[in-house]
Amino acid sequence: MIKESLVNALSDQVNTEYYSAYLYLSMSAYADRAGFKGVAHWLFVQAQEEIAHGTHLYRHILDRGAAPSFGDIKTPQSSFASIKDLFDKILAHERQVTERIHRIASLAQSEQDHATYAFISWYINEQVEEEAQAEELAARAARIGDNPGLLYNLDSALAARTFTDPFAGEGA
Ligand SMILES: [Fe+2]
Numbered sequence: 679m680i681k682e683s684l685v686n687a688l689s690d691q692v693n694t695e696y697y698s699a700y701l702y703l704s705m706s707a708y709a710d711r712a713g714f715k716g717v718a719h720w721l722f723v724q725a726q727e728e729i730a731h732g733t734h735l736y737r738h739i740l741d742r743g744a745a746p747s748f749g750d751i752k753t754p755q756s757s758f759a760s761i762k763d764l765f766d767k768i769l770a771h772e773r774q775v776t777e778r779i780h781r782i783a784s785l786a787q788s789e790q791d792h793a794t795y796a797f798i799s800w801y802i803n804e805q806v807e808e809e810a811q812a813e814e815l816a817a818r819a820a821r822i823g824d825n826p827g828l829l830y831n832l833d834s835a836l837a838a839r840t841f842t843d844p845f846a847g848e849g850a
């Protein structure tokens with residue numbers, strides 16, 4: 679039986695993942711309208727991944743025999759200064775998400791909820807990748823500055839991303 683404290687923490691994380699999707703959609707719209715279609719596409723795929731995370735967490739709560747709770751999704755920022763600003767904000771956001779995941783892991787440990795700990799471990803690893811990816815892109819954007827040729831190269835590279843459901847085959 680899953681404890682209420684963990685149901686609340688996991689439900690809150692569902693909300694955070696959907697907020698992440700909303701934030702990345704907002705960033706995607708900014709990039710699209712600024713003419714960076716590759717960056718916009720990359721962010722759109724990023725948003726799809728966050729929705730997959732949120733849905734996966736939601737499913738886990740139901741699978742444990744509990745009722746997920748729902749709340750308002752925060753309004754994301756909608757104006758940004760530059761492409762570099764986007765990647766800096768992605769990095770800052772993902773670092774916050776990592777802290778939240780670690781708090782859930784610590785709570786699962788203190789409650790001796792091994793099933794939740796095993797479940798959330800996937801997210802601990804995922805956040806290592808999320809931060810590494812955001813750090814790389816933020817550093818790359820910093821090096822590029824306003825160089826139009828290099829910005830174009832980055833935009834083209836990011837256009838190649840494809841969405842793969844991280845939980846394909848697990849059933850929903
Ligand atoms: Fe996520």
Ligand SMILES: [Fe+2]
Pocket residue numbers: 698728772775808
């Ligand atoms: Fe993320």
